[in-house]
Amino acid sequence: MATAPLHAVAARLHEVIGEVLPHRAVAVFTEDCTGRPQKKAGDPAITELVTIAELDAVRGLVAGGEQLGSAIVAGEERKVCVFGATTGAILVLCEPGDATYPGAESYVRAVWEMAATRIRQQVAEARPDYLRESRALSTxxxxxxxxxxxxxxxxxxxxxxxxxxxxxxxxxxxxxxxxxxxxxxxxxxxxxxxxxxxxxxPVSQAFERLRTDLRPLSRHGGTQVQFIEPPPDGRALPGEVAHAARAIVRSAVLLMREQDDVARIRVQWNCDGTNLLISVRDDGPGHLDQSRSPLRQLTARATALGGSLAVEAVATWGSEIEVRIPLDPPDTSDTALRMWDLGPRETEVLRLLVAGRRNRQIAVELGISENTVKFHTSRVYRKLGVTSRAAAAAMAADAGLSLTGDLGPHTPRR
The missing domain is CATH 1.10.287 (Helix Hairpins)
Structure with a gap:
């Protein structure tokens, strides 16, 4: 569990826990991972139908390590065993059987606490691959x-x-x-x-979490870290942007402290309405070089979200790292449509699915029969690799498919 990547956490839990406490499926719900807050493994009859709303309701009924006898999961009331974690995440075992040995419950709780802690650590590290996936696949x-x-x-x-x-x-x-x-x-x-x-x-909350992370450096590290507050009414940050910003600043501050004669580091966040603007400045010798490996890693984090990082160093005056991270993902709708190989009519149907139209409404708006709508939706599902209109709409909306794009001329049926 300590080495499981984020995408494999649920499968690894399902396998390891199943050895001591048999169950049909596992579901993890964690707000740490903004792109994919739920992670599932086990019986597809459960994992393909369980919803975030259901898991959030289960979380609201338990506290800490308490367990719940039954809950609505995947549309049905099922026997469940729920474990909390110090991170606030929950693990739900659906339809558990009899434990294979007396200490199974304590074992499961320990393994789950390890997994939950590891999830938070991986998110906090904000690796470029995680950031790209979180922004691109947060369906x-x-x-x-x-x-x-x-x-x-x-x-x-x-x-x-x-x-x-x-x-x-x-x-x-x-x-x-x-x-x-x-x-x-x-x-x-x-x-x-x-x-x-x-x-x-909220940007103020995200900045306060950063301040908490860096506070020990000011107290025990011998370097004063000054914080310039962002505007309190600034635009809220997407989860992956907040994670990346904190990880970049933490790494930048630690990198600056490695230099000789650095007594003060200033950290400032701002927002121009479309970008988070970060500035980290020191009063050191001014020898930071953007070609250094640690700075290349920070640049990779910024570029993973479509942003940029620049370093300006002036001998005897210090160094400054400036980062720009866009708050909105780039428009990828055209690329997605080409990748999915959707025809003109299939694109029209998908746009209306994103807008929340039912089959009868789509038929009227496009001037076609409901059976034709069903034919097109089935082709759309197959090309997108999904099995429901909710999943298709979510994928299309996440890809930036416009709700108000030009659907082309059509003559409604009378």
Missing amino acids: ERLQVTAELTARHETDLETVLATLRGRDLDDTRARLLATEMAAVALVRVRAGSDLVVALAEE
Whole structure:
């Protein structure tokens, strides 16, 4: 577990834990990993259907190392065994069997704590490959939005059916509709908060975490680290940008401290609305060279997110490292469409899927039959390698496919 890469953590847990506590599937939920907050392994009947909203609900029902007898997972109430971790992540064992030896539970808890700690460490390191994957493949938080949209649509249809029904008088119908709408509103707001929490980190919070990381250097390292606060109302940072920024600054500060006669290092974050701007300046001899291996590694982190890093060193005046990281991913929609080899009509259908249209609405907007829509959606699923409209919409939205792009002329059916 200590050496498992992020993409293999769930599979490794499933294998190792299964030796002492048999189970059908494992699901990990961690907000540390913003690109893929859930990691799953085991029976596809569970892993392909479990949602982030379900795992977040399970997390809300347990605390620390407590266990839960049953929970809704993959759309059904199932027997589960839930383990917390000091990082705040949870491990859910779905439909566990009998332990193979008396100490199994303690063993599982120890292995899971190791895995959760390792996940946080790997995210904090912000390796370029992780940053690229997190930005390019962060489809799960978009899938949460798709799940919320589908659920909200069902809530609205239920309210309308209640108001239109003939079995209730007007007063009773209005009362029931009001109660349903209130419950739906709470659910939507909670889901919206979850999406934001997974996707973004307030810039002041991200900077405070950096300050906490570097505080020991000022106290015990002999070097004063000064912090220039970012604007408190600055734009929130995408998770992968916050991770990369902290990792770059930590490494830059440690690199500067290795020089002789460095008494003070200044760290400053700012934002121009579209980029996070980082400046790390020292009062040392001014000998930093961008060709050095450690600085090449920092440059790789910045470029992995479409950013840049520059070093300016002036003898006897010190060195400054300036970093620019764009807050929004580049527009990759054209590249994605070419990669998926979608035809013009398939592209139109996919755009409307992203916009949340149902088959009947797509048929009307494009002037084709519902059966033709189903034919095109099945081809889209196959080319994208997915099995549901939520997954297709999430992949397309993550690739930057426009919701308002020109769908071309068409004549609606009458």
